[in-house]
Amino acid sequence: MSRVARPQGTITRGTTHPNRLRRVDRWVAHAAAPALRDAPDPVVVDLGYGAAAWTPRDLRDRLRPVRADVEVVGIEIDPVRVDAAAPYADATLSFRRGGFEVPLDGRSPVVVRAFNVLRQYDEHAVRDAWATMAARLAPGGLLVEGTCDELGRHAWWVAVEAGHDAPRSLTLSTRLAGLRAPGDLAERLPKALIHRNVPGEPVHDYLRALDRAWAAAAPHASFGARQRWIAAVRSVRESGVPVVDGPSRWRLGEVTVAWSAVTPAGHPATRSPDR
Numbered sequence: 285m286s287r288v289a290r291p292q293g294t295i296t297r298g299t300t301h302p303n304r305l306r307r308v309d310r311w312v313a314h315a316a317a318p319a320l321r322d323a324p325d326p327v328v329v330d331l332g333y334g335a336a337a338w339t340p341r342d343l344r345d346r347l348r349p350v351r352a353d354v355e356v357v358g359i360e361i362d363p364v365r366v367d368a369a370a371p372y373a374d375a376t377l378s379f380r381r382g383g384f385e386v387p388l389d390g391r392s393p394v395v396v397r398a399f400n401v402l403r404q405y406d407e408h409a410v411r412d413a414w415a416t417m418a419a420r421l422a423p424g425g426l427l428v429e430g431t432c433d434e435l436g437r438h439a440w441w442v443a444v445e446a447g448h449d450a451p452r453s454l455t456l457s458t459r460l461a462g463l464r465a466p467g468d469l470a471e472r473l474p475k476a477l478i479h480r481n482v483p484g485e486p487v488h489d490y491l492r493a494l495d496r497a498w499a500a501a502a503p504h505a506s507f508g509a510r511q512r513w514i515a516a517v518r519s520v521r522e523s524g525v526p527v528v529d530g531p532s533r534w535r536l537g538e539v540t541v542a543w544s545a546v547t548p549a550g551h552p553a554t555r556s557p558d559r
Contacts, residue, residue: 291361291383292416293332296401300334302342304436305399307457309346311538312428315443316395317350319424326354329386329393331417332401333358337369337379343397344377357388384416392422398429399441402475410476414442415449422446430455430474438469442476442543450547453528455540460509466494466516480548487546493520494539510535 320326328347330340340358347354355375359382360366369379380387386396396417402410418427423446430441437459442451454477458469470481470491477487497516504512514531517539521527526542533540 289385291381291387292385293361293383293401293413294404295362296332296334296404299400299434300336300338301435302338304432304434305339305342305397305439306346306436307432307439307538308397308399308428308430308441309343310536311441311455311457311533312343312395312397312426313346313350314533316426319422319426320347320351320354320394322424323351323394323422325391325394325422326351327388327391327393328354328356328395329359329388329397330356331359331382331384331386331396331398333360333365333369334400335365335368337372337377339399340369340377340379341372357393359383359386384413386417386420388420392420392425394422394425396421396425396427398427400431402429403431403478405475407475407479410474411449414444414451418444418446418448431472433472438472440469440473440477442474451543453540453543454546455538457536457538460513460537463498463509463513466498467491477546477548485549487548490525490541490546493523493525497523510537513537 330343333339340356344354344356356377358369358379361383363381366379366381373379398417402413421427425446427444428441430439432439439457441455443453444451481488481491497519501512501515504515514534517527517534526545527539528542529540
């Protein structure tokens, strides 16, 4: 009898809510659409979905307009959580025990979404976790790893391409109503950056640039927070920050920059192929 390998990782707190990951789901449906439409096996993973089955279900429903036969697999280390989710399984939604090794019986996912998982780890463990998960992706696939607040109003995430161990981009997505300053959202930065928001680090410079642009765009507030945000992000891009998306995404309270804009000091600025 073969021995089942122990899942890679540790059990998270499991906190979850319906629609908590709506912002990243919306981005995944946009960013991964070409790969998902062309995939011979349209399987997507929600890794570390937590104590209830809501987020895998929500992800499946938001990806269906892109690929009607998409299949979402929720993966959790805690067997109790897998058993609890089992009644919600069907032909398009399933649950299994596992961790960063992403066990799919030889299948390669188009997307792995791992949200609010790495916050409990040491910073030095993040890159290996990225590499392990990205190595499981189908060609052209995407790992999306990040964090959000309890209600999903504010979120950050990185996108790592198949076979790489460093991201291609960092995205901020926020509820613009009531936003005082973008820098206030630093407490939700992904683990790779959360401790780097200090003078001398690129992510600190980026947040300060966003804060200055947001303050300078205050006159646009009379037209609404959305117009103020668009003006602020456009100003940041014109200042030389490598913003890689455009107004159609900014209108949603998003901004995506190349990873080179925020690469932590002492880290390679380029994405390295999996070794």
